[in-house]
Amino acid sequence: MTTTSEKAASGTVGKAGGGPRTGPGRPVRHRDHTVPPWIFVVPAIIVYGVVVLYPSLAGVMYAFTDWSGIGGFSFTGLDNFRALLDDSRALGSVSNTLLLTVAVVVVQNGVGLLLALGVHADIRSRALLRLIFFAPAVVSPVMVAILWKYVYNPENGAGLNGVLGAVGLGGLRQDWLGDPSLALWSVAAMVVWQYAGYSMVVFLAGLQGVPAELHEAARIDGAGSWQRFRYVTWPLLAPALTINLMLSTIGGLKLFDQVYAATNGGPGTSSETLSTVLYKEAFVYGKFGYSTAVALVLALFVAAVSLVQLRYLRAREVTA
Numbered sequence: 667m668t669t670t671s672e673k674a675a676s677g678t679v680g681k682a683g684g685g686p687r688t689g690p691g692r693p694v695r696h697r698d699h700t701v702p703p704w705i706f707v708v709p710a711i712i713v714y715g716v717v718v719l720y721p722s723l724a725g726v727m728y729a730f731t732d733w734s735g736i737g738g739f740s741f742t743g744l745d746n747f748r749a750l751l752d753d754s755r756a757l758g759s760v761s762n763t764l765l766l767t768v769a770v771v772v773v774q775n776g777v778g779l780l781l782a783l784g785v786h787a788d789i790r791s792r793a794l795l796r797l798i799f800f801a802p803a804v805v806s807p808v809m810v811a812i813l814w815k816y817v818y819n820p821e822n823g824a825g826l827n828g829v830l831g832a833v834g835l836g837g838l839r840q841d842w843l844g845d846p847s848l849a850l851w852s853v854a855a856m857v858v859w860q861y862a863g864y865s866m867v868v869f870l871a872g873l874q875g876v877p878a879e880l881h882e883a884a885r886i887d888g889a890g891s892w893q894r895f896r897y898v899t900w901p902l903l904a905p906a907l908t909i910n911l912m913l914s915t916i917g918g919l920k921l922f923d924q925v926y927a928a929t930n931g932g933p934g935t936s937s938e939t940l941s942t943v944l945y946k947e948a949f950v951y952g953k954f955g956y957s958t959a960v961a962l963v964l965a966l967f968v969a970a971v972s973l974v975q976l977r978y979l980r981a982r983e984v985t986a
Contacts, residue, residue: 857924904983
């Protein structure tokens with residue numbers, strides 16, 4: 667037989683454990699009116715699907731067709747890829763693309779690191795120097811190419827040849843964009859000039875994250891400037907180096923604007939890259955199916971190189 671005090675105790679425990687009850691042993695369930703977070707993601711997913719996914723998948727499909735850009739098309743299987751393997755101009759552009767990428771990656775990051783070390787020092791004009799070195803990175807690549815065409819013009823007395831002649835180095839004057847052996851490297855120089863400041867900013871962010879106490883401890887232990895850089899600064903710059911190498915490699919492999927505006931792939935095919943080849947095949951020769959096949963190969967190649975590079979650099983960050 668249950669007493670009044672036992673009923674009151676059981677009611678108190680019920681309220682403390684499960685809140686108000688509508689019946690024996692059943693707590694009241696309140697409806698959660700919180701909006702699910704995925705509702706906010708749906709508009710972005712729709713836009714991404716329309717703007718990015720659909721064109722990409724359509725491009726993959728067109729790579730297996732003979733589409734000319736107008737009208738219908740028919741599927742041709744792997745014919746476009748077989749034609750790519752037999753296309754000497756496209757295969758030559760692969761070599762040019764790799765050479766251009768290696769030159770840009772090595773020189774751009776080397777110059778960017780030197781600039782970062784210079785403006786990281788305690789000098790009064792470092793803010794102005796950072797602005798000057800970074801400014802070319804925000805200029806349109808086409809405008810940079812037009813500017814450097816003026817600089818490279820052999821008939822321009824105020825250009826590069828004029829400067830070489832003025833300082834007594836007239837024997838080094840060249841037709842920088844008209845010589846097949848120099849055109850590709852001339853394009854690489856303008857790309858380095860434009861984006862070395864960008865690499866500088868990334869390295870500078872890494873340098874500012876290096877604790878000053880480590881340098882002070884190394885200095886007390888008798889380490890010189892080079893030893894402090896090699897054993898203290900350089901290992902801690904691993905994340906910044908990963909970012910710079912990834913960005914410069916991807917940018918070099920798909921470089922188009924500067925090449926097309928400065929040389930149009932010439933003279934001949936000496937500065938032709940995969941990006942200029944796929945552009946000409948599509949918009950000059952009307953072979954949209956073949957050009958999308960070239961674009962697909964380029965995209966897969968960039969993705970593969972980037973993944974391998976990222977895996978290696980991430981492992982280096984761990985061991986650095």
